[in-house]
Amino acid sequence: MDLSTTVEYRCRTNIDLYSSPLCQGLATQAAVHRQLRLESLTATEQAIPVRLCEDNYPAWLKLADLDRLELATAIYQPRQIDRATIAASIPHIIAFAQAAMQVPNRYLWGGTVAPDYDCSGLMQAAFQSQGIWLPRDSYQQEAVVEQIEIADLLPGDLIFFGTPIKTDHVALHLGDLDYIHSSGIQMGRNGIGIDRLTDRSEDLVSCDYYAKLRCCGRVMGSFINSSDV
Template identity: 55%
Template structure:
């Protein structure tokens, strides 16, 4: 019997996580890609199985990653398939204050930047954005460049609290949440950021970290819907 034999058949074709799980970016399962909180829905891609891991797709954001076979027992059949929320922009706007509040509370907890972190207290940039919106029933894609493509493009002069600001050079590789009054909150790395969640000014008049990110400004986006995987 292999670890995969412990996976019970699922009538819905999906599974739910019984605990928080780490998912990886390659079959060797060495580098964290994302995390799946207890209760997330999975599709197990049976065509991509090795002795070490199985490839899975998270239903809420369509993200594909590797789950170690040693953790397969932490999946249980989902009685019903995941149903994405269908929210209007007006409904999303009503939830923006609690989304902003979530990020500020997260900042007050001891934390550091964690590549692949989406559960907390340690997040990467897009992981913090995804978790903040998900806690209010709104799903974003996993990575910052995917979030940039998913949102409605707006001019930086039209930024409103709850909009996203994207940064990068060759492509988008960082995202922040606009708070209003020229400030944003984000989780930035140790080498070029603040090694965790912090508030920075969206200007070239700020400190070294703020200026560094401002000089890498890419675009701004507005969340107008919740993600729904079409596959």
């Protein structure tokens, strides 16, 4: 297959993408049928820089995985999706996350493909199951939602945790302050679970995350990269 930076490619299978040209750390995963473009034709000994079309996410693709791409038949076109459509999709988004929890899974940094997710990967996959795109990382997801007060939380809203400087974790509100998320080993459940916005000391995971609560947000539209407008 001839390579070019002026066309888009489609993933024939799920593909792992990496955070460095040495391919030592998983950055994200490209599910089958996702599209990407090459950022440059200058490759290292192991990888070539790419950017996913749907969320504009940069990463490194192993040269050995180039044969898992095929030429896309059409350029990716983002869809405008209004809030009413998103609101109608919330039960299905929640059902996706709950179904993912029922399958044996573990927390995987960079995971966006079943069964193993990281926090923002689960959010991205759940919304994408209904054709709604979110950015890849939790802090990017925080940047595109409409911020709301805790008292105004509805099912399907996002809850963000982190430091005063930056978000580093995200969860999906289920209702009545319960939320579902994929949390890690050191602070969490090493996989998908349900916790609650509470500071009750007997609920250690919920309490730890409550201490890191930053804000809440409502998804108002599907992510559209500014360069696609």
